[in-house]
Every structure is written in structure tokens, then in C-alpha cells.
Amino acid sequence: xxxxxxxxxxxxxxxxxxxxxxxxxxxxxxxxxxxxxxxxxxxxxxxxxxxxxxxxxxxxxxxxxxxxxxxxxxxxxxxxxxxxxxxxxxxxxxxxxxxxxxxxxxxxxxxxxxxxxxxxxxxxxxxxxxxxxxxxxxxxxxxxxxxxxxxxxxxxxxxxxxxxxxxxxxxxxxxxxxxxxxxxxxxxxxxxxxxxxxxxxxxxxxxxxxxxxxxxxxxxxxxxxxxxxxxxxxxxxxxxxxxxxxxxxxxxxxxxxxxxxxxxxxxxxxxxxxxxxxxxxxxxxxxxxxxxxxxxxxxxxxxxxxxxxxxxxxxxxxxxxxxxxxxxxxxxxxxxxxxxxxxxxxxxxxxxxxxxxxxxxxxxxxx
Numbered sequence: 001x002x003x004x005x006x007x008x009x010x011x012x013x014x015x016x017x018x019x020x021x022x023x024x025x026x027x028x029x030x031x032x033x034x035x036x037x038x039x040x041x042x043x044x045x046x047x048x049x050x051x052x053x054x055x056x057x058x059x060x061x062x063x064x065x066x067x068x069x070x071x072x073x074x075x076x077x078x079x080x081x082x083x084x085x086x087x088x089x090x091x092x093x094x095x096x097x098x099x100x101x102x103x104x105x106x107x108x109x110x111x112x113x114x115x116x117x118x119x120x121x122x123x124x125x126x127x128x129x130x131x132x133x134x135x136x137x138x139x140x141x142x143x144x145x146x147x148x149x150x151x152x153x154x155x156x157x158x159x160x161x162x163x164x165x166x167x168x169x170x171x172x173x174x175x176x177x178x179x180x181x182x183x184x185x186x187x188x189x190x191x192x193x194x195x196x197x198x199x200x201x202x203x204x205x206x207x208x209x210x211x212x213x214x215x216x217x218x219x220x221x222x223x224x225x226x227x228x229x230x231x232x233x234x235x236x237x238x239x240x241x242x243x244x245x246x247x248x249x250x251x252x253x254x255x256x257x258x259x260x261x262x263x264x265x266x267x268x269x270x271x272x273x274x275x276x277x278x279x280x281x282x283x284x285x286x287x288x289x290x291x292x293x294x295x296x297x298x299x300x301x302x303x304x305x306x307x308x309x310x311x312x313x314x315x316x317x318x319x320x321x322x323x324x325x326x327x328x329x330x331x332x333x334x335x336x337x338x339x340x341x342x343x344x345x346x347x348x349x350x351x352x353x354x355x356x357x358x359x360x361x362x363x364x365x366x367x
Contacts, residue, residue: 021228021235021236021237021238021280021282022237022282023036023155023203023237023282023283024132024155024200024201024202024203024237028111028131029074029111029131029132029155030073030074030111032073033300034277034296034297034299034300035273035276035277035281035282035283035284035296035299035300036073036074036282036283036284036296037071037072037073037074037273037283037284037286037289037292037293037296038072038073038074038075038076038113038239038283038284038285038286039064039067039068039070039072039074039075039076039286039287039289040067040076040078040243040285040286040287041054041060041063041064041067041075041076041077041078041101041105042054042078042081043055043057043060043077043078043079043097043098043101044078044079044080044081044097055097057097057100057101057104060077060101061100061101061104061105064077064101064105064110064112065105065108065110067289068105068108068110070289070290070293071289071290071292071293071294072289072293073111073283074111074112074113074131074132074283075105075110075111075112075113076112076113076114076115076134076285077098077101077102077105077112077113077114077115077125077130078098078114078115078116078134079093079094079095079096079097079098079116079121080094080115080116080117082136082210091118091120091121094116094118094121095120095121095124098114098116098121098124098125099124099125099128102114102125102128102129102130103128103129105129106128106129106130107129111131111132112125112129112130112131112132113130113131113132113133113134113157114126114130114132114133114134115134115136116133116134116135117135117136117137117141117142117145118141118142118145119142119144119145119147119148122135122145122148122149123148123152126152126154130154131154131155132154132155132156132157132203133145133148133149133152133154133155133156133157134157134159134205134239135156135157135158135159136159136161136205136207136210137159137161138158138159138160138161138185138188139158139188139191139192140161140188141161146191146192146195146196146197147195147196149192149197149201150192150195150196150197150198151196153198153201154201155201155202155203156192156197156201156202156203157203157204157205157239158185158188158189158192158202158203158204158205159204159205159206159207159210159239160181160184160185160188160204160205160206160207160210161207161210161211162184162210162211163211171211172211172212172213172216174216177212177215177216177219177220178219178220178223178226178227179231181206181207181220181227182226182227182230182231183230183231185204185206185227185230186230186231189202189204189230189236199234199236202236203236203237203238203239203282203283204227204228204230204236204237204238204239205238205239205240205241206220206224206227206238206240207241208220208221208240208241208242208245208247209241209245209246209247212247213247214246214247214250214251217242217245217247218247221240221242221272221275221276224238224240224276224279224280224281225279225280228280237282237283238280238281238282238283239281239282239283239284239285240272240273240276240281240283240284240285241284241285242269242272242273242276242284243266243269243284243285243286243287243288243292244262244263244265244266244269244287245265246259246262248260248265248268248269248272249261249262249264249265251268252264252265252268263287263288266287266288266291267291269286269287269288269292270288270291270292270294270295271295273286273292273295273296273299274295274296274298274299274302275299277295277296277299277300278299278302278303280303284296
């Protein structure tokens with residue numbers, strides 16, 4: 001596409017700790033030399049920000065096509081809400097919701113992912129043309145998922161997850177949120193690999209809003225580099241799903257404390273997209289695509305023009321809170337590991353992120 005960052009020129013050298021992990025090595029996903037944009041299609045009556053808007057198959061298909069036209073590289077189709085407090089639906093109902101939507105979008109030539117915790121739903125989706133399995137449970141909800149993905153040889157998103165929506169916010173207790181999320185994700189990745197999943201096909205997701213309080217989300221966002229290597233070792237591509245989540249609405253609350261409405265948080269989501277992409281995220285999952293598609297292109301150019309002059313996707317900033325030698329993903333310096341993205345000062349190790357014990361209701365809003 002016009003404006004996409006070219007691949008590295010010259011030596012193509014990427015200094016240690018500064019490049020982002022490449023995308024999955026196979027599976028037909030786009031490789032554009034920049035952070036990808038995943039557009040959300042919720043075929044649900046009760047998702048947190050847009051429940052019911054795309055519940056009818058025709059509406060969901062039209063929405064997916066529209067998101068692709070606006071610049072989405074991947075269309076993520078889900079049929080089960082994972083908002084805090086949501087109850088599970090039967091597998092047959094999830095299959096009924098997403099089957100025709102995935103098939104139609106894939107037949108139209110779109111790159112489709114399926115957002116599901118069930119192996120049976122993933123299997124159907126892959127047979128209908130989906131290219132990626134996005135499992136918010138990281139294989140915990142249905143152990144058969146790992147074997148399915150291994151056999152299919154498709155890219156697999158492993159998200160940090162501690163429990164189903166009805167109880168997950170009771171589990172938002174951390175001593176050091178980044179190290180604990182990394183350790184738990186590492187365990188999920190090891191389980192997947194032991195069941196035959198190719199590590200080159202694994203994408204990790206820190207699970208913003210899933211058993212996380214606002215300060216946990218900010219800490220993870222500002223330390224994406226640590227997340228990408230799961231505390232040390234192999235670097236994995238990182239999917240960031242911050243779009244419209246409640247921690248943004250709380251940051252932008254009105255004077256009386258009323259959180260910003262979900263859809264009114266899209267501008268702030270765009271800012272987070274630019275920061276995450278500049279920090280090396282592989283993909284951002286968003287509801288409003290067009291402006292986020294612009295943001296990732298701006299971030300790609302930012303990385304190419306970095307102070308070390310490393311061009312292409314291995315530009316000057318890697319997936320970490322310290323985007324450049326000066327230690328800041330934000331020109332104002334507020335995203336550095338010792339600082340704070342949140343005016344409350346709780347996002348970095350120098351603040352209180354990850355130290356709070358008592359969970360608050362509604363700390364996050366997964367789609």
C-alpha cells in the first residue's frame with residue numbers, strides 16, 4: 001500500500017534490543033514492514049463497545065468489508081463476548097454466529113482471523129478460510145486448541161489470561177505485573193510448543209483489560225520490549241489490543257469522574273496505536289480502522305528516521321518502553337520505564353504499577 005514502510009536498506013542491520021520481532025513465518029499473513037492493523041468484527045449482542053451492531057450475519061459481513069476498505073490488514077471475527085462479567089455461550093451458538101461471516105469474508109479475499117477459545121470453532125473457521133487463531137485464553141480454556149493449531153500449522157495468538165470473564169477481575173492481583181505476565185505467558189508458550197506448535201508461528205498478547213487494573217495495563221504498554229521476550233530469550237511478535245478499553249475512558253474521565261464513553265475513546269486509541277507501533281508492536285487490534293491505519297504508517301516512518309539511522313522495520317525503537325537511546329517512546333520523554341504514561345505516575349517501575357492488591361470492578365473491557 002502507498003505509504004507503507006519499505007524493508008531495510010543498506011546493510012539492514014538491526015542493533016540488539018531495537019528491532020521488532022517479525023510476524024509469523026508462515027500462514028498467509030501480510031508482511032508489510034510495519035505494524036499491522038487488525039479490525040474487530042464482534043458478531044455478538046453484548047460486546048462491551050459495539051454489542052449488537054454486527055449481530056446479524058449480513059451486518060457483520062458488511063462491517064468486515066468496510067474495515068478492510070478503510071485499511072485493516074486482518075479482520076478478526078469473534079462470536080463470544082469476553083467483556084468483564086460476561087457468561088459463556090454454547091459452542092453451537094458460537095459456530096452459528098461466526099461461520100457464515102468468516103466464510104464470506106475469506107471468499108472475498110480478506111485475511112481473516114477467528115477470535116475463539118474453542119478448538120471446534122477454530123477448526124470450523126480454518127476450514128472456512130481463516131488464516132490465524134486468536135485465543136484469548138492462551139490455550140487454557142480448551143487444551144485441544146494447541147493440538148489443533150499444531151496440526152493446522154497456522155499462526156496462533158497466545159494471550160495472557162487468568163480466568164473466564166465472570167471471574168477474571170477478581171484475579172487482578174500482582175506483585176510485579178510485567179514479570180508475572182511474562183512468566184505466565186512463557187508457560188503458555190512452552191505448553192503450546194510441547195504440543196507441537198511451531199514457535200515461529202506464535203504471537204503473544206499481554207491481555208490488556210483481562211484480569212488487569214488500569215495501572216497494570218499502563219505498565220505493560222510502557223514495557224512492551226520485556227513482554228516481547230517474556231522476560232528474556234526469544235523475541236515474539238506482540239499483538240496489542242487497547243482499543244476502547246475502560247482504562248482509556250477512566251484516564252479521560254469528565255470532571256465528575258464519569259469515564260469517557262467507549263466509542264468516544266477512539267482518538268486516544270489512535271495515540272496508543274502510534275506509541276505501540278513505534279515501540280515495535282507487530283499488530284494492533286482496533287475497532288475504528290482508518291485513523292489507526294494512518295497512525296501505524298506514521299510510526300513506521302518515525303522508526304525509520306530514528307537517531308541511529310536504522311531503516312526499515314528494525315528502526316530505532318524496539319518493543320519496549322524505551323523507544324530510543326534516550327529511553328522514551330514519546331518525544332516528551334513520558335513513556336520511559338522510569339516515568340509514566342498516565343498522569344497519575346503509576347505506569348512505570350518508579351510508580352505504583354503492579355503493586356496494588358485490591359481489584360476494582362470493571363478494570364478493563366476486552367472485546
